[in-house]
Amino acid sequence: MSSFNDLAESVITGNFGKVKEITQEMIDKGIGPLEIINDGLIAGMNVVGVRFKAEDMFVPEVMMSAKAMAGGMELVKPLIADTDMPSVGTVVLGTVKGDLHDIGKSLVAMILESGGFKVVNLGTDIAPEGFVKAIREHKPQIVGMSALLTTTMLNMKATIELLKEEGLRDQVKVIVGGAPVSQSFADEIGADGYGSDAMVAKDLCFKLVGKAS
Amino acid sequence: MHAKIIACSTMADEIKMVLPADIELELLPYALHNTPQKLQAELQQRIDADVEHDTLLFGYGLCSYGVANLSSERHTLVIPKVHDCISLLLGAREVYDREFEQFPGTYFLSKGWIDQGAEPYGDYLRYVEKYGEENARWLIDSQYANYQRIVFIDTGVEKMESCLAYSQRVAGFIKVPHGELKGSLRLLEKMFRGEWDEEFVVTPPGRMVLQHQFL
Numbered sequence: 414m415s416s417f418n419d420l421a422e423s424v425i426t427g428n429f430g431k432v433k434e435i436t437q438e439m440i441d442k443g444i445g446p447l448e449i450i451n452d453g454l455i456a457g458m459n460v461v462g463v464r465f466k467a468e469d470m471f472v473p474e475v476m477m478s479a480k481a482m483a484g485g486m487e488l489v490k491p492l493i494a495d496t497d498m499p500s501v502g503t504v505v506l507g508t509v510k511g512d513l514h515d516i517g518k519s520l521v522a523m524i525l526e527s528g529g530f531k532v533v534n535l536g537t538d539i540a541p542e543g544f545v546k547a548i549r550e551h552k553p554q555i556v557g558m559s560a561l562l563t564t565t566m567l568n569m570k571a572t573i574e575l576l577k578e579e580g581l582r583d584q585v586k587v588i589v590g591g592a593p594v595s596q597s598f599a600d601e602i603g604a605d606g607y608g609s610d611a612m613v614a615k616d617l618c619f620k621l622v623g624k625a626s
Numbered sequence: 627m628h629a630k631i632i633a634c635s636t637m638a639d640e641i642k643m644v645l646p647a648d649i650e651l652e653l654l655p656y657a658l659h660n661t662p663q664k665l666q667a668e669l670q671q672r673i674d675a676d677v678e679h680d681t682l683l684f685g686y687g688l689c690s691y692g693v694a695n696l697s698s699e700r701h702t703l704v705i706p707k708v709h710d711c712i713s714l715l716l717g718a719r720e721v722y723d724r725e726f727e728q729f730p731g732t733y734f735l736s737k738g739w740i741d742q743g744a745e746p747y748g749d750y751l752r753y754v755e756k757y758g759e760e761n762a763r764w765l766i767d768s769q770y771a772n773y774q775r776i777v778f779i780d781t782g783v784e785k786m787e788s789c790l791a792y793s794q795r796v797a798g799f800i801k802v803p804h805g806e807l808k809g810s811l812r813l814l815e816k817m818f819r820g821e822w823d824e825e826f827v828v829t830p831p832g833r834m835v836l837q838h839q840f841l
Contacts, residue, residue: 427761473753473765480764513731513772537772538730563688563709564726567841592662593690598837 415439417452420485424457425464427477429484436485446492454485458527465520466612472516479523500531502622503553505585507535507544509568514561517591517611521557524611525618541568541575548581554622557614558604560591569594570602586621590614627820632672633685634658636711636738637814639783641685644815649683656742659710662691673698683817687713688840696835703829704822706813707840711738715779717810719825725807731774735793736809737783745793746770746800770800781809 415435423431432454439449461478464470470478504525508518515537522534533551535543544556556576560566569589576582588606589599599607606621608614619625630650633641638653645651652672658665673682673696682701686693687708696703708714712734713722725732735745743752746766753762778793780786790806797804813825822828827839 473757473761476765476768477757477761511726511730515772516769563690563837563841564723592660593688593837595691595694595837601838
């Protein structure tokens with residue numbers, strides 16, 4: 414039968430069909446869902462993250478890996494209660510107002526999920542009020558904002574300002590990322606951190622919740 | 627003024643159309659903005675390598691992070707105060723802002739964008755070759771899911787008609803409406819004439835270009 418290694422490898426190569434097939438086979442054999450997730454699906458995704466950072470893999474390939482992993486997760490998730498999924502912390506993620514770019518932020522979401530975070534992915538074009546609402550609802554430790562455009566990056570600042578006005582700024586750590594964003598921009602707008610790529614974002618989140626990655 | 631313009635190949639045809647004879651043109655490869663830090667490093671290298679001129683003009687906008695933190699000990703650096711080449715091809719930041727306000731999900735095409743294959747159909751062809759038809763289709767659908775329209779900018783350079791027809795086919799390919807806008811090279815011309823008013827970020831020798839000057 415297929416091994417965890419085969420499952421991880423199928424995630425790495427982005428083979429959607431194969432990931433579903435192996436996952437189902439493992440479920441049928443009675444292998445525990447958490448084992449399938451951790452030793453197969455996430456193990457594969459962690460390799461993807463490292464290769465992506467090293468520029469051995471590119472965005473389309475990572476997207477295919479993410480899709481493959483999601484295909485496996487879909488089969489396993491119904492088998493586990495929410496409370497059984499260990500969580501390092503909760504992160505609310507969104508692309509800022511006016512910006513419709515989704516892919517980079519969603520890759521970050523996936524890498525964070527693979528790292529054990531519960532991620533609430535708000536989507537794109539999220540107004541400052543949208544972030545406020547999500548913070549009240551989900552009580553995350555971390556809020557992550559993304560922007561690909563220089564026309565929209567100042568909405569990160571606007572969001573931080575609104576968090577202050579609403580008295581929420583001290584309850585959450587704010588991290589930012591996206592092509593035009595830099596550490597100095599993050600400092601300028603008063604964010605708590607900047608992730609230059611998805612792996613850095615993951616390490617940053619671990620640091621901000623006070624845990625080792 | 628002894629000047630040179632350092633420009634992205636995306637605007638090569640437009641720049642050549644209005645470039646004065648006494649200004650030298652140095653073209654950089656397409657699409658360096660995809661890795662903004664690398665574009666920045668490349669531009670700084672070109673600045674440092676030039677010892678012939680006292681003024682460097684840029685056929686770039688902010689381009690993500692591309693011109694942030696550039697500096698020179700010997701040159702005055704002149705950069706159009708725009709987000710990117712789309713405003714440059716449309717002739718003014720305001721024109722771009724107006725379009726963006728109405729349709730944030732616009733994918734703009736011009737001759738240069740089409741020439742380099744930086745558009746959905748070009749991506750599709752590359753993906754098919756690398757990942758097969760089914761994956762390619764899925765990747766394109768995901769990548770361009772949020773785009774509402776394709777707009778072709780007619781800047782008046784050669785081969786406009788075939789570019790326009792191609793642009794319309796690209797819109798059909800990702801099933802969005804197609805629009806057309808008349809471009810304008812007024813910003814480029816203004817830069818070449820030395821009229822560096824509030825539409826430009828002018829950085830004297832020894833000073834640094836800052837990202838927020840463009841925001």
